[in-house]
Amino acid sequence: MEEMDMDGEKAARPEFAYPYCYEDHEVASLCAHVEEEHPLEWRYSLHNVLLQQSILDVQKSSVLG
Numbered sequence: 877m878e879e880m881d882m883d884g885e886k887a888a889r890p891e892f893a894y895p896y897c898y899e900d901h902e903v904a905s906l907c908a909h910v911e912e913e914h915p916l917e918w919r920y921s922l923h924n925v926l927l928q929q930s931i932l933d934v935q936k937s938s939v940l941g
Contacts, residue, residue, distance in 0.1 A: 897914070
């Protein structure tokens with residue numbers, strides 16, 4: 877079912893390019909695509925994000941503490 881805007885036209889949704897295969901997806905289809913087609917890349921990317929965040933947290937606490 878497509879969403880319609882106030883004028884009865886199809887509502888525009890932003891699309892995102894997934895860096896591992898460079899396909900454009902809307903948010904919902906991107907989540908499904910990543911889970912189905914790229915489970916290892918997704919876990920690796922999430923691991924890197926969490927690792928970088930924990931490093932930044934440690935650096936901030938050492939500067940402030």
